[in-house]
Amino acid sequence: MGAVVAIDALLHPQQVWRGRPAMPPAGTQPTGHAGLDAVLPAGGWPEAALSELLIPADGVGELQLLWPALARLSRAGERVVLVAPPYLPFAPAWQQAGVDLRQLQVVHTGTPRDALWATEQCLRSGSCGAVLCWPLGVDDRALRRLQVAAASGRTLAFATRPLAAAIHPSPAALRIAIDAAPAQWRVLKCRGGAAPVQPIPRGA
Amino acid sequence: MRWACILLPQLALDGVLRRCADPDAPRVLVGGSAQRRMLYAVNPSARALGLRRGMALTAAQALAHGFATAAYRPEDEARWHRFLAGWAYGYSSQVSLQFPHALLLEIQGSLGLFGPWPRFEARLREELTALGFRHRIVAAPNPVAARVLANGHDGLAIEGDAPLRRALGQLPIQRAGFTPEVATAFARMGLRTLRQVWALPRDGVARRFPAEVLRHLDALLDERDMALESYRPPDRCELRIELGHEVESSQALLFPLKRLTADLAAFLAGRDGGVQRFVLQLEHGHDARTKVPVGLLTPERDAALLFELARGRLEQVQLPAPVGAIALCADELPPFVPVHRELFDQRPQQAMPWEQLRERLRARLGEDAVHGVQARADHRPECASLSPPEVPVRHEASSPGTAPGARPGWLLAKPVPLRGPMPRLVAGPERIESGWWDGDDVRRDYYLARLASGQDAWVFRPVGGGGFMLHGWFA
Numbered sequence: 182m183g184a185v186v187a188i189d190a191l192l193h194p195q196q197v198w199r200g201r202p203a204m205p206p207a208g209t210q211p212t213g214h215a216g217l218d219a220v221l222p223a224g225g226w227p228e229a230a231l232s233e234l235l236i237p238a239d240g241v242g243e244l245q246l247l248w249p250a251l252a253r254l255s256r257a258g259e260r261v262v263l264v265a266p267p268y269l270p271f272a273p274a275w276q277q278a279g280v281d282l283r284q285l286q287v288v289h290t291g292t293p294r295d296a297l298w299a300t301e302q303c304l305r306s307g308s309c310g311a312v313l314c315w316p317l318g319v320d321d322r323a324l325r326r327l328q329v330a331a332a333s334g335r336t337l338a339f340a341t342r343p344l345a346a347a348i349h350p351s352p353a354a355l356r357i358a359i360d361a362a363p364a365q366w367r368v369l370k371c372r373g374g375a376a377p378v379q380p381i382p383r384g385a
Numbered sequence: 386m387r388w389a390c391i392l393l394p395q396l397a398l399d400g401v402l403r404r405c406a407d408p409d410a411p412r413v414l415v416g417g418s419a420q421r422r423m424l425y426a427v428n429p430s431a432r433a434l435g436l437r438r439g440m441a442l443t444a445a446q447a448l449a450h451g452f453a454t455a456a457y458r459p460e461d462e463a464r465w466h467r468f469l470a471g472w473a474y475g476y477s478s479q480v481s482l483q484f485p486h487a488l489l490l491e492i493q494g495s496l497g498l499f500g501p502w503p504r505f506e507a508r509l510r511e512e513l514t515a516l517g518f519r520h521r522i523v524a525a526p527n528p529v530a531a532r533v534l535a536n537g538h539d540g541l542a543i544e545g546d547a548p549l550r551r552a553l554g555q556l557p558i559q560r561a562g563f564t565p566e567v568a569t570a571f572a573r574m575g576l577r578t579l580r581q582v583w584a585l586p587r588d589g590v591a592r593r594f595p596a597e598v599l600r601h602l603d604a605l606l607d608e609r610d611m612a613l614e615s616y617r618p619p620d621r622c623e624l625r626i627e628l629g630h631e632v633e634s635s636q637a638l639l640f641p642l643k644r645l646t647a648d649l650a651a652f653l654a655g656r657d658g659g660v661q662r663f664v665l666q667l668e669h670g671h672d673a674r675t676k677v678p679v680g681l682l683t684p685e686r687d688a689a690l691l692f693e694l695a696r697g698r699l700e701q702v703q704l705p706a707p708v709g710a711i712a713l714c715a716d717e718l719p720p721f722v723p724v725h726r727e728l729f730d731q732r733p734q735q736a737m738p739w740e741q742l743r744e745r746l747r748a749r750l751g752e753d754a755v756h757g758v759q760a761r762a763d764h765r766p767e768c769a770s771l772s773p774p775e776v777p778v779r780h781e782a783s784s785p786g787t788a789p790g791a792r793p794g795w796l797l798a799k800p801v802p803l804r805g806p807m808p809r810l811v812a813g814p815e816r817i818e819s820g821w822w823d824g825d826d827v828r829r830d831y832y833l834a835r836l837a838s839g840q841d842a843w844v845f846r847p848v849g850g851g852g853f854m855l856h857g858w859f860a
Binding site: 237238239240241242243244245248260266267268269270271272273274275276277278282283285286287288289290291295298299302303305306307308309360361362364 | 737738739741742743745746749750751753754755756757758759760761766769770771772791792793794795796797798838839840841842857858859860
């Protein structure tokens with residue numbers, strides 16, 4: 182190889198803990214919510230990694246959290262894949278949110294096992310910009326596989342899981358719990374920095 | 386140097402060997418009448434046992450044991466001959482099957498694309514070896530000379546008249562392409578090589594021998610043009626492998642399947658076509674068949690991809706009975722358009738194009754597992770969001786149709802009754818009344834409701850009474 186690697190490239194992923202906290206680099210995958218971007222160490226969604234959204238019930242704002250990033254990716258020509266979504270994505274609403282529907286693909290699977298397989302294939306292929314999945318009854322190993330697949334395919338991966346899973350450890354680079362009342366986000370874990378203690382009010 | 390001859394000395398045997406998992410085991414082809422079975426061809430390890438071509442089967446069995454036999458079928462041989470012609474058609478527009486066991490290729494026109502002859506020849510050899518056929522290749526200024534020289538040479542390339550004359554002149558008379566009777570007659574006259582035959586006076590040869598002899602002598606030196614029949618590739622591809630024993634698990638079918646898809650890919654490359662739909666037929670005997678259709682969204686011709694897709698479909702098949710033969714049949718062979726790729730790709734490693742990924746997902750999850758999302762200007766929620774199964778529909782990035790109110794991101798496939806206590810209605814009602822013309826009419830009042838759990842629901846009440854129905858989530 183003998184390729185010259187810039188030291189910044191090694192330090193930016195923040196996989197090595199350094200004594201002094203460095204200034205967070207400008208995020209390449211902003212979430213589109215200023216309040217959230219400000220507290221996340223990557224300045225947005227962690228790149229090429231798995232992010233976990235923990236929700237108490239369906240329909241508490243998980244799409245509003247994701248839509249700005251998905252809209253940005255789809256307009257940049259990146260493909261957004263939903264693997265086994267729990268409901269039908271309603272085209273007018275997604276369009277209103279700014280998502281380019283031509284880049285949106287839905288994969289239907291029979292069993293949860295197939296859904297995991299399809300998610301991993303999509304992540305590993307490197308031909309998708311973001312992959313959303315709703316894993317059911319998965320363990321730590323399955324999530325780790327998704328995390329490795331996201332890293333090798335350099336793709337954003339989002340797993341939406343019930344809030345009850347928050348007590349279990351997870352290999353995801355970022356874990357955000359969504360609260361319905363009061364409407365807020367809580368960052369439970371973020372790689373590369375300490376998780377902010379204060380919840381972030383939604384819409385900030 | 387205009388013609389190349391590819392001589393296939395063991396066409397029938399190679400056709401049998403290439404479907405065996407272990408081609409190095411001793412194996413012979415047996416032909417002839419039922420009373421007197423003869424060895425038609427032997428492979429090298431069988432030759433090491435002392436078996437020779439033309440030996441009676443009984444003599445061979447007395448001499449050695451432990452060799453496998455297969456029946457020689459002329460129709461199989463002809464099929465392989467045509468198959469190789471289809472492969473060679475990828476390298477030359479003029480391919481002839483005129484001579485048995487040999488392919489003749491016009492190469493002058495192909496040299497510009499496939500490089501100088503040594504490189505071209507190496508490429509031909511490499512692909513023939515990969516396909517599993519033994520071969521000898523000779524290039525010469527005319528087709529008959531190329532065919533005759535291939536009898537005694539391999540790797541010879543001749544250009545110009547004088548070298549051709551020299552090379553042909555040294556050829557023994559038995560290998561010069563005459564019928565056996567003519568060759569024997571020449572030998573009895575004391576002639577050993579072609580040069581000695583040329584030295585004979587023409588009128589003497591014309592008087593003593595049939596007219597074909599002089600014609601052949603002239604054709605060798607290009608003094609008489611010879612009309613060759615050109616090969617024309619068929620419009621459909623049919624391949625079949627007999628397994629020789631009954632197979633009960635689909636795993637054991639993977640090896641022959643790999644051969645089939647590789648052959649299909651070679652055929653498609655020769656035709657510069659792709660395949661969009663093909664059928665695998667598993668034959669169970671007694672004319673019972675299982676058909677496994679394999680469909681693709683775009684034409685493809687990559688051997689590994691075709692194998693993987695066919696394998697995905699095949700692994701899901703329950704075999705009702707043991708399989709005796711497997712066949713592949715492709716009727717539609719549309720032109721192949723390679724996918725446009727960026728020179729500098731953003732994503733580095735093992736990037737798989739979306740089309741390939743989509744086929745892989747469909748192969749395992751089902752034909753209509755992957756679809757896009759499309760908006761349609763219809764007020765009824767059920768009709769406003771379509772899932773077109775065929776992705777290539779190029780719809781415009783249209784502005785959202787008439788969407789007066791807020792719409793939820795998730796829609797339930799079927800509205801369900803809303804349970805629990807009476808929700809707090811945040812917005813609404815929004816009357817949606819439409820569809821009386823297609824018999825699917827809808828008269829509903831939609832509300833945005835905040836449930837006790839904090840969820841925002843899209844609920845409706847049919848006009849004229851009825852309970853709240855849940856139809857979507859504002860996620």
